[in-house]
Amino acid sequence: MGGDRGPAEIVAGAVDAASERIAPVIFGPAGLDTRGLEHVVAPDVIEMDDKPADAVRAKPNSSMVAACRSVGEGRCDVVVSAGSTGAMLAAGFRVIGRLPGVMRPAIGVVLPALRGPAVLIDAGANADARPEHLLQFALMGSIFSEEVLGIVRAEVRLLSIGEEAEKGNQLTIEAHALLAGSDLPFRGNVESRDLLRDPGDVIVCDGFTGNIALKAIEGTIRTMFGSLTEEITRTSAGKLGGLLIRPGARRLRGRLDPDNHGGAYLLGLKGLVVIAHGNSSRRAIQNAILLGARGVEKDVVGRLGARLPERTPTGAVREP
Amino acid sequence: MGGDRGPAEIVAGAVDAASERIAPVIFGPAGLDTRGLEHVVAPDVIEMDDKPADAVRAKPNSSMVAACRSVGEGRCDVVVSAGSTGAMLAAGFRVIGRLPGVMRPAIGVVLPALRGPAVLIDAGANADARPEHLLQFALMGSIFSEEVLGIVRAEVRLLSIGEEAEKGNQLTIEAHALLAGSDLPFRGNVESRDLLRDPGDVIVCDGFTGNIALKAIEGTIRTMFGSLTEEITRTSAGKLGGLLIRPGARRLRGRLDPDNHGGAYLLGLKGLVVIAHGNSSRRAIQNAILLGARGVEKDVVGRLGARLPERTPTGAVREP
Known part of the structure; x- marks a missing residue:
């Protein structure tokens, strides 16, 4: 149903x-x-x-x-x-x-980043989370990345609003300290602008933040493909160009389309x-x-x- | 400096x-x-x-x-x-x-949404905020939208991870109740996937969430333009198509480029x-x-x- x-x-x-x-x-x-x-x-x-x-x-x-x-x-x-x-x-x-x-199951989503697949965890199961939950999400994401995606010593990063350790909210600042003190290969904070480029192998966040970031990316991709089509088909030359770029655009769309991933694991x-x-x-x-x-x-x-x-x-x- | x-x-x-x-x-x-x-x-x-x-x-x-x-x-x-x-x-x-x-100054950013300019507030001044802060951000955003963007009775929405009132974290659930009880024209939650499409006139959130959403959108736009260029220039036909769509792509890029807005007001x-x-x-x-x-x-x-x-x-x- x-x-x-x-x-x-x-x-x-x-x-x-x-x-x-x-x-x-x-x-x-x-x-x-x-x-x-x-x-x-x-x-x-x-x-x-x-x-x-x-x-x-x-x-x-x-x-x-x-x-x-x-x-x-x-x-x-x-x-x-x-x-x-x-x-x-x-x-x-x-x-x-x-x-x-x-402690808390979490949703792990595989992001199609340019440098390769990366696991965003938690993508929406826990709207409110504590620092120790984020530490465990990192651990689950790492095991998933290593065992399922075959990545050796998966690099863990914390999703925040600045790269420095002290940038973020109370949750990320405390989680940063826990991650830095753990035996995980923690590489510091990552900003949401890098999620599709080079976000590390495992990106950790609470489920509210992860869901906001994921849906912002999805919505932007959809809006951009739609707006691009609209802008370029305003002229005859643009329409012809649109036909010529279609195979390349389809490849990109295929790589980014969430329907091609279909879903996410609840870990x-x-x-x-x-x-x-x-x-x-x-x-x-x-x-x-x-x-x-x-x-x-x-x-x-x-x-x-x-x-x-x-x-x-x-x-x-x-x-x- | x-x-x-x-x-x-x-x-x-x-x-x-x-x-x-x-x-x-x-x-x-x-x-x-x-x-x-x-x-x-x-x-x-x-x-x-x-x-x-x-x-x-x-x-x-x-x-x-x-x-x-x-x-x-x-x-x-x-x-x-x-x-x-x-x-x-x-x-x-x-x-x-x-x-x-x-109570708290907040950063208001004008988003170039398809339906027209929308104010996202707070875009990064307050990484941690309380529900009453969000209510005041909504008020400041509304006044800004009405007085500066000329929008009559600006529609306020709350950035969350589902459209229903009970979807979100503790902060958004409490802020939702405050906003619904205020005299602002509050239209409920908005998801980040709609920020570039139809997000209402004023989108309210804490500064951490706003910054995550904003940078996710910016990063996705940048990565997509780069990846699209790469994909379509793999073939000669694609290269020609790329030249033909350039004016349209430039118009879109110009509309979305944060450099064209330059900055945000601290309100x-x-x-x-x-x-x-x-x-x-x-x-x-x-x-x-x-x-x-x-x-x-x-x-x-x-x-x-x-x-x-x-x-x-x-x-x-x-x-x-």
Whole structure:
């Protein structure tokens, strides 16, 4: 039921993603045409304005909660949803549960930076966070970067509003000190203007800041492609030029288009969760499912679980 | 002395800005060639890593403090600086002083959104802010938008990570309630992806968030123009297309280029302050000075001073 475009779009993306190695299971309302895919009937619906924690408790047969349960109980390997991020987070927390030692699960998004892929964590799970949470996000991001992206000793940077240690808000100033005192390869602050250029391998921030930065980048890319088309097609010469640059522009768009990534991992749970954009297209859903499948193949959860305890950093306070 | 490119670049921009209506005065070290412009010798230098408040106290003859003094004492009309924002804020606060009723001065930046100019406030003066500060930023932004940009009943929106009132962090959730209870035309939250499209007339946020969003937009624009050029010039057809679209691309670039705006107003002080980018070019400095001159002509400070007390909103707590 998740996603702004309705269940048919989700089913279409799942059909596109299905292969010998991937068997999508659709969790949704009775009567839904799942086009031959396995169908688990989940009649409850979590609305965008439901309070996440309440909704997860009150609606155990919503598609999100039922799908998380199937992963928690080992019947499925990964859950992919384009529904409310808050509800998905609550469902993951309550139904799948956290890995030992994890204070707060966080969303890790792979940014298509010029120097190579970089992990932004947290991209929206924790709107308010404490310095020790940021330290643990850095650790989870590093393990993810090393194990899944294959980056050796991933460079960690802290997203702030100036490169100097004392530039930032109370949260980043305290997090800077914790990161500098940890055994992570911490390279100081990074400003949001460098996120698409050279942001390091792992960029750490609270979920509010990460979401603001990510959506500012996405919105700017979309607005710029639209405005550029408008500006250059004002003249005949520009229209011809527009045709000639189309292949190059498409390559760039393809590299930057969030639909090509499809989603982001929610890291720190005992099962794998992929969060897709609310307005995901069929192609975005397909790619989110492929991302989920790669996460299963790379055993993201197992590797985080194995390496988190060994590297729980100095200063991290485990919550009961 | 402010600015990453050295005093000569600042002088060049000031020479370009000079006219019958604008008489730039250069505050800088002895021996500086001010190319005929009035020169006030200010030998102290505030470094980027100086602690702002300490530096302002310890270096009364720095260019920033001396220039603020000249505005505070009415010898100049507006001060423009590309130096450390923190030091400029501290100098403005201490040497020029706040307008009656103002808790925290804030940086207002005009965004070139598709639907028309919009004011983002605070763009970086207050890395940590409280809900009542955001309410006052909204008020200052509204007065600025109405009086200077000529927008009638400027629509106020709150920058957050979801459109619903309960989406955001503790600060935005509380600020949302204050804004909704005020007499401002508040239209709810706006997400950063809409900042260049349709963000309302006044976008309110703390200075950390505003700075993150602004620099993410600027960085994305710069990276995209660079990457697009690279992608399309890979083929001969693309190179030809690149030539043909150049006029349109230049128009877009001109509209979006921060150098064309030059700077931002620091609002809430008893004198006018324009903060320019640290790496301002000669053209950016020229435009920052023109922006300052427009602010003097429009009497930004006088209008804020006259209208702030009349509209000090419900819930705002004045600091002693």
